[in-house]
Amino acid sequence: MKIEDEIKQKKFINAHQKAVINLVYTVNWMQGKHQQVFKSFNITAQQFNILRILKGQHPNSTSATEIKARMLDKNSDVSRLLDRLVAKNVIVKKACPTDKRAFDVNLTDAGLELLRTLDKKQSELDNILNLSEEEAYQLSDLLDKSRG
Template sequence: MKKIEEEIQQKKFKSAHQKALVNFLYTSNWLHYKQQEFFKPYGITGQQYNILRILKGQHPKSISATEIKSRMLDRNSDVSRLLDRLELKNLIIKKTSTADKRATDVFITEQGLELLKAIAKKEELVDEMFNITEEEALLLSDLLDKCRS
């Protein structure tokens, strides 16, 4: 296990808080890269996976593009572009809302559900990637929640 000092070749930090922040940002980028590698064989991105998971939670009902954006992990995402790409892959269906002609209702397709099932079979790889126990994962999650409070 390499410490953050070794990873970025910096021996000293101004404070423990600065070290934690640098470590958090470095690890966030590392996780983003690992996520890209994980989803590449499935032909989707992490953001597209996030949308598919949101849609699965609504299935068989639809959800608006605006509501999808509000639930996404990365709220800076261009949801319209992501939905267009998922539609081209036949993973979702977009329909003009009957209640509001300016809005779009989005549904996950059977192909989208099947893709999520295939990905779920490999989720243990994600657990292994973290290299921490279940108890440590809960503690980490609690600490991250505390950071945002």
């Protein structure tokens, strides 16, 4: 559906305004679709992001600082998110042996199993935009370009 129909607005100042509004609307729409998938697993998109970061480092541990640097949502409260994931028994936090103020974070077996289950939903998450592979590459290139 066209953005004009979605937000019931026919006029835009220019093509750039329309594109920005369309991008913001689409990001929010996409996050809602993702959240529907994550809700059935009792996690949030930010928690999923942390689990994926940890999976990329597994079996090595990662610091909370490194996780924060790699998060998609830079405004996330990583300490709170980690505590919630600990409570769900999908990660463990251990005091860093070289810096007592820092924590090393690892996936648990339950966390790995949760990610294996979510892997089965990955194509659903990836194809949410309903684009061909070529269109997805084009969109990604345009988004990279827009960030400078």
